[in-house]
Amino acid sequence: xxxxxxxxxxxMDCRGNKTFRLKSYSEERxxxxxxxxxxxxxxxxRYNIEHDMLFFxxxxxxxxxxxxxINEFDWQSYFEERFGEIGKLxxxxxxxxxxxxxxxIVLNSTKDDVxxxxxxxxxxxxxxLDLLGLDSTHKIQLHVGGVYGDKRKSKDRFVRRYxxxxxxxxxxxxxxxxxxxxxxxxxxxxxxxxxxxxxxxxFHHQVNNSGEEISEALGMVSKTWDKKDGLPMIDYSSQEPxxxxxxxxxxxxxxxxxxxxxxxxxxxxxxxxEIKDKEKSALKAVKILKKDSRFFKN
DNA sequence: TCACGTCAAGCAGAT
DNA sequence: ATCTGCTTGACGTGA
Numbered sequence: 379x380x381x382x383x384x385x386x387x388x389x390m391d392c393r394g395n396k397t398f399r400l401k402s403y404s405e406e407r408x409x410x411x412x413x414x415x416x417x418x419x420x421x422x423x424r425y426n427i428e429h430d431m432l433f434f435x436x437x438x439x440x441x442x443x444x445x446x447x448i449n450e451f452d453w454q455s456y457f458e459e460r461f462g463e464i465g466k467l468x469x470x471x472x473x474x475x476x477x478x479x480x481x482x483i484v485l486n487s488t489k490d491d492v493x494x495x496x497x498x499x500x501x502x503x504x505x506x507l508d509l510l511g512l513d514s515t516h517k518i519q520l521h522v523g524g525v526y527g528d529k530r531k532s533k534d535r536f537v538r539r540y541x542x543x544x545x546x547x548x549x550x551x552x553x554x555x556x557x558x559x560x561x562x563x564x565x566x567x568x569x570x571x572x573x574x575x576x577x578x579x580x581f582h583h584q585v586n587n588s589g590e591e592i593s594e595a596l597g598m599v600s601k602t603w604d605k606k607d608g609l610p611m612i613d614y615s616s617q618e619p620x621x622x623x624x625x626x627x628x629x630x631x632x633x634x635x636x637x638x639x640x641x642x643x644x645x646x647x648x649x650x651x652e653i654k655d656k657e658k659s660a661l662k663a664v665k666i667l668k669k670d671s672r673f674f675k676n
Numbered sequence: 677t678c679a680c681g682t683c684a685a686g687c688a689g690a691t
Numbered sequence: 692a693t694c695t696g697c698t699t700g701a702c703g704t705g706a
Contacts, residue, residue, distance in 0.1 A: 397702080480685085481697055
C-alpha cells in the first residue's frame with residue numbers, strides 16, 4: 379500500500395499549480411510558469427520520498443492552457459528533457475502517479491464541442507504521463523459525467539466514447555464513483571460493458587451507494603484492475619464534523635481511518651487522502667500504517 | 677501591501 | 692433565475 383495526497387504540499391513554500399489568466403497568455407509566461415511548476419513538482423516528490431509517501435496526484439494546472447486553442451507552443455518538445463529527469467526520479471523511487479482532470483471534462487456530454495474539448499484535455503493529461511516515461515499503472519481518473527435525465531443512455535454514451543479513444547488515453551483512464559450521480563454499481567455496469575477499471579472513492583460511496591459494505595465494495599473494484607493497471611487506487615476522505623453532508627474533512631479523522639483500514643482487509647491498494655490539509659494528514663496516515671506491517675513493506 | 681472582482685471549461689442540486 | 696460545490700483558491704488590478 380502506498381499513501382499519497384493530491385497536488386499541493388502546504389508545508390513547502392513552492393506551488394506546482396501556478397497558472398495565469400487567459401488574457402495574460404504569452405509564450406514567455408507559459409514557459410516561466412511550467413518551469414516553476416516542474417521545479418516544484420520535483421521538490422514535492424523529493425519531500426514525499428523522504429516521508430514515505432509514494433503516491434502522488436499531479437495537478438491538471440501543471441501546463442496552463444495546455445489544451446486550449448490559444449496555445450500553439452510545442453511544450454512537449456520544449457520540456458521533454460525536464461519531464462524525463464523527473465520521470466526517472468519517479469520510476470527510480472517506485473512512486474505511483476495519478477491525475478484527475480477537473481469538472482469540465484465530460485466524455486459523455488450531449489454536446490459535441492464539450493466532448494471534443496474533453497478529449498483534447500485527456501490527451502494533454504496522457505502527454506504528461508507519457509513524457510514522464512510512466513507505464514500504464516499510472517492513471518487518469520475521471521467521473522462518468524452527466525446524467526441528462528437518462529442514466530442508462532448516458533452510461534451507453536460513455537462506453538461508446540471510451541471505446542473510440544486513442545489507446546494512449548484508454549490505457550490510463552479509470553472511472554471514479556461520484557457523490558451524486560454515478561454510484562459504484564453504475565461504474566460496475568460500465569466496467570462490464572467496456573472493461574474500464576474503477577477507482578473507488580470511499581467518501582463518495584458513503585454519500586451515494588447501493589448498500590455495499592466497504593470490504594464488499596473493495597472486492598468488486600479490485601477485480602476491475604488488471605495486472606497492467608497495477609494495484610487498485612482508492613480515494614479516501616471522511617466527513618467534516620458540523621458541516622453539511624459530503625464536505626471533505628479538514629484533517630484526517632484518525633479513528634475513522636483506522637476503522638476503514640480494518641474493514642478493508644484483506645485487500646491491498648494505493649490510497650490517496652483527499653483531505654484539505656494535504657500532506658499533514660497523509661503523514662498521519664503513514665504513521666498509523668507503519669504500525670501495521672501488513673501494509674507497509676518499504 | 678491589501679482588498680476584492682473575477683477567472684477556459686459542465687453539471688446537478690439547492691436556494 | 693442564480694448560486695454553490697467539485698480534487699485545489701489565487702490572479703491581477705487599483706488604491
